[in-house]
Amino acid sequence: MTQKLVVIGAGMASGRVLEHLFEANAGYDVTLFNAEARGNYNRIMLSPVLSGEKTYDEIVTHDADWYEANGVTCRFGEHVTAIDREAKTVTGQNGTVAYDKLLIATGSAPFIIPVQGKDLPGVITYRDLDDTNAMIDAAAKGGKAVVIGGGLLGLEAAAGLAERGMEVTVLHLMGHLMERQLDESAGFLLRRDLQNKGVRIICQASTVAILGETHVEGVMLEDNTGLEADLVVMAVGIRPETRLATDAGLEVARGIEVNAQMQTSDLDIYAVGECVEFDGHLFGLVAPLYDQAKVVADSLVDEPNAFVVKELATKLKVTGCDLFSAGDFADGDGREDIVFRDPARGVYRRLVIDDDVLIGAVMYGDTADSNWFFGLIKDKTDISDMRDTLIFGPAYQGGTPLDPLAAVAALPRDAEICGCNGICKRQIEDAIAAGATDLGAVRATTKASGSCGTCTGLVEQVLAVTLGDDFVMPAAQSICACTDMTHEDVRRMIKSRALKSMPAVWQECGWKTSCGCHVCRPALNFYLLADWPLDYADDPQSRFINERKHANIQKDGTFSVVPRMWGGITTPDELRAIADAADKYAVPTVKVTGGQRIDLLGVQSEDLPHIWADLNAAGMVSGHAYSKGLRTVKTCVGTDHCRFGTQDSTGLGIKLEKTLWGSWTPHKLKLAVSGCPRNCAEATCKDIGVVCVDSGYQVSIGGAAGMDVKETELLVQVATEDEVIAVIKAVTQLYRENAKYLDRIYKWMAKVGLEWIKEQIDNPQTRQALVDRFELSQSIYRKDPWAEHAADKSESYQPLANLALEAAE
Amino acid sequence: MTNWIDIAALDDIPQRGARVVKTSDGCVAVFRTADDEVFALNNACPHKAGPLAEGIVHGKSVTCPLHNWVISLETGQAQGEDDGQVTTYPARIENRRILLDRSFLRAQAAA
Ligand code: SRM
Ligand SMILES: Cc1cc2nc3c(=O)[nH]c(=O)nc-3n(C[C@H](O)[C@H](O)[C@H](O)COP(=O)(O)OP(=O)(O)OC[C@H]3O[C@@H](n4cnc5c(N)ncnc54)[C@H](O)[C@@H]3O)c2cc1C
Ligand code: SF4
Numbered sequence: 001m002t003q004k005l006v007v008i009g010a011g012m013a014s015g016r017v018l019e020h021l022f023e024a025n026a027g028y029d030v031t032l033f034n035a036e037a038r039g040n041y042n043r044i045m046l047s048p049v050l051s052g053e054k055t056y057d058e059i060v061t062h063d064a065d066w067y068e069a070n071g072v073t074c075r076f077g078e079h080v081t082a083i084d085r086e087a088k089t090v091t092g093q094n095g096t097v098a099y100d101k102l103l104i105a106t107g108s109a110p111f112i113i114p115v116q117g118k119d120l121p122g123v124i125t126y127r128d129l130d131d132t133n134a135m136i137d138a139a140a141k142g143g144k145a146v147v148i149g150g151g152l153l154g155l156e157a158a159a160g161l162a163e164r165g166m167e168v169t170v171l172h173l174m175g176h177l178m179e180r181q182l183d184e185s186a187g188f189l190l191r192r193d194l195q196n197k198g199v200r201i202i203c204q205a206s207t208v209a210i211l212g213e214t215h216v217e218g219v220m221l222e223d224n225t226g227l228e229a230d231l232v233v234m235a236v237g238i239r240p241e242t243r244l245a246t247d248a249g250l251e252v253a254r255g256i257e258v259n260a261q262m263q264t265s266d267l268d269i270y271a272v273g274e275c276v277e278f279d280g281h282l283f284g285l286v287a288p289l290y291d292q293a294k295v296v297a298d299s300l301v302d303e304p305n306a307f308v309v310k311e312l313a314t315k316l317k318v319t320g321c322d323l324f325s326a327g328d329f330a331d332g333d334g335r336e337d338i339v340f341r342d343p344a345r346g347v348y349r350r351l352v353i354d355d356d357v358l359i360g361a362v363m364y365g366d367t368a369d370s371n372w373f374f375g376l377i378k379d380k381t382d383i384s385d386m387r388d389t390l391i392f393g394p395a396y397q398g399g400t401p402l403d404p405l406a407a408v409a410a411l412p413r414d415a416e417i418c419g420c421n422g423i424c425k426r427q428i429e430d431a432i433a434a435g436a437t438d439l440g441a442v443r444a445t446t447k448a449s450g451s452c453g454t455c456t457g458l459v460e461q462v463l464a465v466t467l468g469d470d471f472v473m474p475a476a477q478s479i480c481a482c483t484d485m486t487h488e489d490v491r492r493m494i495k496s497r498a499l500k501s502m503p504a505v506w507q508e509c510g511w512k513t514s515c516g517c518h519v520c521r522p523a524l525n526f527y528l529l530a531d532w533p534l535d536y537a538d539d540p541q542s543r544f545i546n547e548r549k550h551a552n553i554q555k556d557g558t559f560s561v562v563p564r565m566w567g568g569i570t571t572p573d574e575l576r577a578i579a580d581a582a583d584k585y586a587v588p589t590v591k592v593t594g595g596q597r598i599d600l601l602g603v604q605s606e607d608l609p610h611i612w613a614d615l616n617a618a619g620m621v622s623g624h625a626y627s628k629g630l631r632t633v634k635t636c637v638g639t640d641h642c643r644f645g646t647q648d649s650t651g652l653g654i655k656l657e658k659t660l661w662g663s664w665t666p667h668k669l670k671l672a673v674s675g676c677p678r679n680c681a682e683a684t685c686k687d688i689g690v691v692c693v694d695s696g697y698q699v700s701i702g703g704a705a706g707m708d709v710k711e712t713e714l715l716v717q718v719a720t721e722d723e724v725i726a727v728i729k730a731v732t733q734l735y736r737e738n739a740k741y742l743d744r745i746y747k748w749m750a751k752v753g754l755e756w757i758k759e760q761i762d763n764p765q766t767r768q769a770l771v772d773r774f775e776l777s778q779s780i781y782r783k784d785p786w787a788e789h790a791a792d793k794s795e796s797y798q799p800l801a802n803l804a805l806e807a808a809e
Numbered sequence: 810m811t812n813w814i815d816i817a818a819l820d821d822i823p824q825r826g827a828r829v830v831k832t833s834d835g836c837v838a839v840f841r842t843a844d845d846e847v848f849a850l851n852n853a854c855p856h857k858a859g860p861l862a863e864g865i866v867h868g869k870s871v872t873c874p875l876h877n878w879v880i881s882l883e884t885g886q887a888q889g890e891d892d893g894q895v896t897t898y899p900a901r902i903e904n905r906r907i908l909l910d911r912s913f914l915r916a917q918a919a920a
């Protein structure tokens with residue numbers, strides 16, 4: 001006898017159950033209820049419908065013919081109102097039907113935050129086709145949309161609405177987007193890409209009210225920010241649709257409780273999809289629902305099967321925002337993190353390993369290898385053999401040496417190659433196909449690599465990958481002849497593979513020389529000490545003589561000595577000590593420098609520790625006039641004396657110099673603080689300049705007045721000295737962590753973009769983390785090398801032996 | 810005939826470093842490599858007399874601190890495009906002591 005199966009809800013899960021059931025010729029007589037006035041369709045494709053990439057017809061999964069062919073009685077547009085378990089009947093708005101087996105597949109309902117104005121016309125959720133159409137209609141009128149919720153749904157809604165021309169703002173309660181799927185770094189990149197699409201994003205935004213009389217007009221935040229809105233989309237979460245089950249007396253926790261056969265507490269009633277709770281788990285993605293559907297179908301035909309919870313992966317369906325997240329990526333004891341970042345390309349990868357097994361992965365920008373990583377997570381593969389190269393993906397496994405071409409070949413077509421001009425791999429490939437077969441031609445037709453040029457290597461690699469043997473790759477711009485790797489490659493290796501010593505870098509990066517050369521060693525020494533301040537011991541033998549001997553070498557082999565004069569302020573006592581030292585060590589030249597201090601030129605190497613000891617005794621320390629590090633902070637007289645001064649520029653300069661001194665940077669770092677926009681301290685041609693104004697301080701960066709003359713660009717304006725100091729520490733640390741050795745700030749800025757730097761500094765958490773890392777490093781390096789060398793290393797400044805006496809005998 | 814004289818302990822020079830020995834006719838730079846070999850050369854670059862002892866030592870070469878000429882420690886020859894040569898002197902290690910040949914002093918004196 002055919003049994004009667006009643007199904008409540010024609011969604012993604014029940015659609016799959018029915019397919020399996022009919023394939024198995026189970027002989028059920030099916031009645032299918034759906035509250036929506038239509039049958040099963042691919043709900044996840046609503047986002048492409050919203051953005052206009054697909055139509056509804058294209059996403060229907062089961063049409064009228066299919067239901068008819070399988071004898072399904074369709075009761076679409078009819079809400080089920082009650083289940084009577086005694087009588088074994090289901091009652092819909094249009095009448096009652098009896099069941100032998102019942103399947104509840106009611107999905108979930110969007111969560112609506114209980115604020116004033118939530119019921120106003122123009123406030124919608126994002127769940128079904130009706131919502132999608134409502135958004136499309138609203139967007140046709142243009143105007144402003146506010147999307148509450150920066151999760152998967154909210155962001156897809158926001159991107160779709162922006163695509164349709166609305167001015168969109170996303171409000172997100174947490175500190176970064178999609179916080180359950182992404183860590184902060186990936187969240188940041190996602191935010192940046194969405195902002196580039198014109199979507200405004202406000203994090204830590206708590207909505208307190210939706211405003212409007214007859215229709216929504218705006219949204220009010222907790223901090224009293226008001227935002228105008230013609231449309232509000234609420235996408236703050238979902239909650240399993242359990243009302244029918246609760247009313248019917250089934251066991252319901254957060255969702256309808258089921259066993260591994262998907263049976264509810266009433267064994268004739270099954271439940272499937274987002275409405276269920278299994279073993280404490282709720283479900284919000286289709287992959288597990290499909291597994292459940294198979295189990296339900298098997299259970300209905302008495303095939304043994306059991307549902308198990310598996311790892312899940314998330315992707316976002318917004319073009320140009322390639323992200324992937326899977327598994328568990330929270331920090332934890334014994335867990336190991338491998339991180340790979342390329343800020344210039346916006347690529348971020350993070351792997352979390354526990355006990356030689358990959359348990360989580362977050363990827364942004366380049367997700368080409370995501371399936372491979374997901375496989376490793378699901379299969380719990382032992383990764384110990386490939387740990388070192390794991391982060392680079394499958395192309396690097398199996399003993400193949402690092403081949404940058406494989407990585408480029410694996411880049412998706414819309415991966416951005418040239419950041420300055422926004423050129424992606426696709427455009428370059430297309431240009432090549434259209435006949436541009438060398439770098440010059442690609443540059444001429446696409447502009448790729450035509451600006452700052454940092455992507456030249458990548459463009460060449462795309463040429464090599466696309467043209468194969470027809471393209472002769474020019475030698476990559478490696479650091480030096482010791483390696484084929486670029487500065488950027490090596491910095492990435494140092495971070496991602498936690499290389500903490502020079503030999504580790506040489507070994508792991510395949511250095512071709514035994515111990516580097518005068519070009520790569522100083523760069524490596526800097527990268528290592530900047531990335532691992534606590535673990536790496538500075539190597540004086542890898543420093544240029546000026547930094548090794550803390551003095552500038554002169555053309556005759558003597559040295560110059562420049563003590564600090566904090567902020568350009570000195571005292572009669574200091575001047576006397578300098579004069580005495582000049583006399584005592586027969587210093588041939590005493591000069592006032594361009595950095596507001598005094599240079600003693602022509603000191604013999606042997607005398608250095610002694611002259612330093614004398615200067616130390618008078619309270620003076622090394623001015624680091626020789627370093628790739630903090631040089632001076634020039635100041636003007638400011639409010640202390642000047643009739644135009646707006647703030648204490650001298651005092652701030654001294655504070656800055658006292659907090660930054662001793663720090664090593666990719667190139668020299670010069671600062672100045674001017675007391676007003678007349679700018680007497682020339683702050684706007686320094687690496688970092690501060691111009692005081694009535695309302696506070698303008699901090700600008702990227703100036704220079706050497707081989708290139710550059711005016712600084714405004715980074716941020718702040719109100720207090722403390723903020724100035726925090727911002728400057730943060731931007732200095734960002735520069736230390738990311739720039740190529742011997743790039744001044746302006747060169748680095750041309751590569752990564754002022755916008756990117758701004759975003760880091762504007763984000764309070766990121767800024768604080770940078771400050772903390774800077775301070776950590778300064779706990780080691782904020783000290784006077786002169787005092788140390790005078791005390792412990794004086795001997796090394798003397799000749800090894802003096803045979804002149806002997807020879808004279 | 811060689812006449813070795815004890816100059817200093819090997820460890821008085823750091824690996825990949827150098828110190829000078831003063832003579833009546835200028836300085837000799839004594840280099841120690843990463844593999845604990847020692848070399849002695851005139852402390853004056855063939856380019857503009859830069860003090861080679863202040864250079865960066867790599868492999869069996871030193872880079873002059875003034876204009877980055879690279880000089881072979883074994884031959885005293887400038888490497889690559891650059892042309893020039895520095896005088897080299899015999900040097901060796903015995904019981905972790907650095908020994909130089911006294912005759913180099915005479916050579917120096919005669920030069
Ligand atoms: C002493 C001083 C000249 C003076 O008598 O005033 C000076 C002297 C040297 N400068 Fe300078 N610079 C001095 C202020 C400047 C300034 C002006 C300023 O800082 O306000 C500039 C232009 C501003 C700028 O840096 O953007 C300046 C731009 C340079 C450059 C070009 C840098 C660039 O990025 O283009 C170099 C070359 C380099 O660093 O690679 C340089 C390099 C040098 C070196 C270190 C050359 C060397 O490697 O031997 C000189 C060392 C002389 C010595 O033996 O002590 N010096 N130099 C100044 C020391 C300032 C201080 O107190 O620390
Ligand atoms: C815009 C959007 C994008 C998404 N993108 C993705 C994605 O990229 N990847 C992914 O894995 N998941 C995605 N999801 C989630 C995925 O769509 C859901 O997990 C899936 O649809 C849940 O299936 P279900 O069958 O449990 O519920 P649903 O598909 O929601 O079906 C439930 C049906 O039951 C009906 N119903 C409810 N109560 C009653 C009642 N009392 N009487 C009659 N009918 C009733 C409802 O009207 C509904 O049609 C997305 C969801 C949305 C809304
Ligand atoms: S910058 Fe302003 S405060 Fe400083 S000296 Fe010039 S005028 Fe005075």
Ligand code: FES
Pocket residue numbers: 854855856857858859873874875876877878
């Ligand atoms: S003096 Fe040695 S390179 Fe110029």
